[in-house]
Amino acid sequence: MKAKKLFFWSLHIFFLSGLFYAFGHFLKTPRSSMLARRLWAYESWIILSFYALFVYLTLKEEEIRLKKPESLLAWFKTVLSVNLLLLIFPWGIFLLVAPQELLQMFELTSRYWRILGLGSLIGALIYYVPHQFYKKKISYYILVFGAMDNFLAGFILSLLFALHKVPLIAWSVSPLLFYFSYLFFRQGKEYKKSFSNRINQPIRVN
Numbered sequence: 001m002k003a004k005k006l007f008f009w010s011l012h013i014f015f016l017s018g019l020f021y022a023f024g025h026f027l028k029t030p031r032s033s034m035l036a037r038r039l040w041a042y043e044s045w046i047i048l049s050f051y052a053l054f055v056y057l058t059l060k061e062e063e064i065r066l067k068k069p070e071s072l073l074a075w076f077k078t079v080l081s082v083n084l085l086l087l088i089f090p091w092g093i094f095l096l097v098a099p100q101e102l103l104q105m106f107e108l109t110s111r112y113w114r115i116l117g118l119g120s121l122i123g124a125l126i127y128y129v130p131h132q133f134y135k136k137k138i139s140y141y142i143l144v145f146g147a148m149d150n151f152l153a154g155f156i157l158s159l160l161f162a163l164h165k166v167p168l169i170a171w172s173v174s175p176l177l178f179y180f181s182y183l184f185f186r187q188g189k190e191y192k193k194s195f196s197n198r199i200n201q202p203i204r205v206n
Contacts, residue, residue, distance in 0.1 A: 008058065014175040015051040018205065022047055022168055039105065047172045052081070054179055073134070076187050080131045083180050084124050091173070092120035107167040123149070130187075140191045146184035154178045 036109030057079055064075050069147035095108070095117030103109055127146060130139035161171035 001115075007178075011054065011175045011179060014178075015047065015054065018168065018172055019047045019051065020170075020174075037103075038073060043169050043172065046169060050172060050176050054176055057082070057179070073187075073190075074093035076183065077131055077134070079180075079183055080127060084127055084131065087120045087124035087127070092117050092124060095120070106169050108170065134191075135195070137195070140188060140195070141186050143188035143191055147181050147188060150177045152182060155182065 004102075022040055022044040026037060026044055029037040029040055031037065059133075061079075062076060062150050064071050064108075076127040095103075095113050097117075100109070103113065126142060129136070133139060154174040157166060157171050157174045157177070161168070
């Protein structure tokens with residue numbers, strides 16, 4: 001429990017530090033540089049939006065845990081729906097089809113961002129399986145994959161931001177990725193507890 005609290009507090013610190021960083025640059029940018037000022041304002045709004053979503057999801061989950069713990073699976077599917085929407089847009093479609101001039105404004109000019117957009121759409125298809133076919137054995141392996149995938153994505157973005165390789169707007173997704181990683185990990189443990197016999201059963205090859 002202490003580890004979980006420390007983890008959640010670290011995510012709050014991540015979000016707030018990013019928000020203060022972006023908003024501080026917005027205040028320091030002179031009005032004569034209106035484009036740069038608007039970009040800092042937009043980045044502040046994005047971080048604030050992700051942070052508000054994170055706070056809502058964590059508070060709602062705790063409320064359900066205290067009042068109706070049996071509804072946590074339904075809640076996980078709701079959060080997974082949010083994850084799917086984010087993977088489709090903005091992390092998927094926007095990166096894939098946005099005009100090059102717009103991506104250049106946000107310093108997302110590398111072709112790898114286009115590849116990431118395609119990967120996000122593929123990820124949405126993969127994570128759709130546990131959302132709709134939760135009781136299928138493959139869902140467990142997708143939950144484990146989702147925990148590792150989201151954690152590595154958040155870690156890599158944080159590392160690249162620290163090395164000044166990616167802009168703040170890319171890093172702002174990291175805390176939310178860590179949160180989704182925790183949810184996939186926790187749900188994977190719950191799945192294994194409920195369907196351990198089926199998971200350990202060898203896959204038959206006809």
